[in-house]
Amino acid sequence: MAELLPGMLQMSAGSDETLSHQLTRQLRSLITSGRLVPGQRLPSSRHLAQSLNVSRNTVTSAIEQLAAEGYLGTSAGRRAVVTSGLSLMADTAQPKHNAERADHGKLSHWARSLQKAGWPPVYGGRPRPFQPGLADEREFPHEIWGRCLRRAAGSKRLRANRAHNHPALQQTLLQHLAEHRGITAKPSQIIIVPSAQAGIALIAKAMIDAGDVVWVESPGYGGAVVALQAAGAVVAGVPIDKSGLAVRDRKDAPRLIFVTPSHQYPSGQLMPVGRRLELLRYADATGASIIEDDYDGEFHYEARPVSALQGLAASTRIFYLGTFSKSMFADIRIGYIVVPEALIETFELAQRHLGLLASVTVQDALAEFIGAGAYLAHIRRATRLYKVRRERMLGALEAEAGGRLTIDVPPGGMQLLARCATASNDRLLSARLLDAGVVARPLSSLLFHKSREQGLFLGFAAWNEKEIDRAARILGRIVR
């Protein structure tokens, strides 16, 4: 068949693909399809070149490539030979799609459980009012941020320092946190991760063994629940009251307690200092650690932001968790944990093992953005804006659905909880709202204890007054 080979090849001089590349690809395909069989010798490169009307170099290059890939055997002065042991290739090359698809059920138990978790809620497409958790990215100074990014790209100081937690950001961020959030720590205690979710996953993996009990607020943040469960935690929802999570004597002493004391997720309420101290005392007494998620603690409308739990007692049991995805924009992909000093080294190792590293270029840009005052200026501007939007939202909901919804006015943050005053089905309500172009998360989907509470969790920060009014009208129509 060697003599027939040139006839099986079609070289096209006008193609984008080089002649050598064409020849390599076609020969490979003849071998994998079984039309050139193991042990078969190719014509000499001179002969092949003449037959195909290409240069001998073209042929030699293709043969060398296929030899490198293992399809052909070559030795000096002899014609190339198709490698043996490839005989089952044709079989293997045919994917057994249907049979193998079923076989992919061989996921881990955890992966198989993901669909059932119901988190994250997926809305698809462009964000719509009142999707919670979103900042108004139209109001972010992207131009300044873009300049910071460009300056950081390839900056020599990045190459000189290989730390994954960038000291310049640790330093600047700590100054900000100490001044505005009351954090007490050394810069090296700040571990920079790709997101708050990654931060929870990291803490969970480092602190939880399979079967350990973790308390979360109920209603509470589903993202924490799934990240904790991924590490094997048994998650127990503890009902909140107006002051947040109340520690009480339960049989299941927790290894870890997840709380959102600045603005409880989803109620938006502040945990008062008395309750905070109760929590700290309980943790001290039982040996539990605390994750303090301060996801939108920068935005406070009644007074200055309340100091974080972490700084209250200089406790060595608290993991303070923050993110720039609420205070800047969702895609920044920088979250951070302030870890107890004794655990710095363990957490640095853990983040390497799990690959939970954030771009140092972005970290450097962020250090400049904060250091130059652009961050604080943005926070102040956004706080004024969001405060006005909160008022607008409260007014619009009162006008459109007053009496049907009872709202816990949040002293800060980007969202609020509207409880259904009368018996209703908040999931059905939510589905009907989504059809009408309004996103509202059902309260019942945020409950992690047995409860019949119903309501709607609504974000107000990301939409202007016109958008709020329009969506509130739709919401009012559907709720009534």
Added chain:
Amino acid sequence: MAELLPGMLQMSAGSDETLSHQLTRQLRSLITSGRLVPGQRLPSSRHLAQSLNVSRNTVTSAIEQLAAEGYLGTSAGRRAVVTSGLSLMADTAQPKHNAERADHGKLSHWARSLQKAGWPPVYGGRPRPFQPGLADEREFPHEIWGRCLRRAAGSKRLRANRAHNHPALQQTLLQHLAEHRGITAKPSQIIIVPSAQAGIALIAKAMIDAGDVVWVESPGYGGAVVALQAAGAVVAGVPIDKSGLAVRDRKDAPRLIFVTPSHQYPSGQLMPVGRRLELLRYADATGASIIEDDYDGEFHYEARPVSALQGLAASTRIFYLGTFSKSMFADIRIGYIVVPEALIETFELAQRHLGLLASVTVQDALAEFIGAGAYLAHIRRATRLYKVRRERMLGALEAEAGGRLTIDVPPGGMQLLARCATASNDRLLSARLLDAGVVARPLSSLLFHKSREQGLFLGFAAWNEKEIDRAARILGRIVR
């Protein structure tokens, strides 16, 4: 004591801190230290303002802040009162540093094992020759990249599309992978993660239950071993020969097989097609999945890069893993997995649950960088450069340590393995080299089966010829 209060406060008009902030901080401190006791009433704000010689607004603002934080109770027309239930605060406020430090031993079993894993190796400071795994960042077109980043920052198309795996990058990257690496997939099969390490962690978590057996090459990549172990895998090192990992009848049929067929890590050798097919057949027969880590598959010096395993058989069992941290620069923080089509949805959920998302801004910049041809131009230039450096390295090592070291000439990649010809202690050698400013990873630290192999794993791509010569002289002196 209320009358004494003004005397306990010191207001400084010349301070950077606002008067109201000073007052808030000092009052809070008096409460937490127990000098103001629960139930105690503060003087009226008018009285306090007069005594301190500050405006009444200053006092009112401080009191409101402390009320918001829960330290003070206020009601209209009455003087503020220190909240009760804070009595144990002083105790809690004193961290019991030494006692609690020990208590932090309550890490998970996994976290406690991290120190023992011995990965990653830490060299500290600026990178030195011959640290493996590094690209030469001095040769990267940071200026072009910086422009791509700046353009992507705040781009409207990002806000319109909320996908975490950015379609523009999936599309452009797939075109590149199909043309240059022989990948067969749809764009949506590409899952974008913060790093290759994150990719391994994600696959491991989705495919492995505790106790499942995973095969890795030995010697092999320690980063894979630790990420697989983090998911509970029992890792078995399978000895490699010149063609890489050979499947053979072992009792412990694996759930997953981790291989580096393009340039075996650390030997640099290519897995020939016959061995590749053997591996695929074995996986088909046993139901194992394969992680194909193509970490530096872009750099090939003998012929064109060899097609990936993934495209060889359109198998639905292969996870193809890539990263831009070798082909661009370490800090890019973009890795990716080409997952089987049937698993797209599961992997998208899994990456959300674990927070393994990469910045979409960076993804968008990368899509532009690839689409505009800058990526391929860089790869071609770097390949020429690294090929010259490989020659220089081979020559220098032969001249300085010929006879002592046996080198497997790598057909591509960024590093090589120099085996010790005579009995030696490669860890001791490595420590002495580090003292002299040369990084060389001991082969024995990369072995995951019982073996007495000794050698040095050396990177050559990140250093110019002068640096290579100088470091090789030091290496030769110490090896002799």
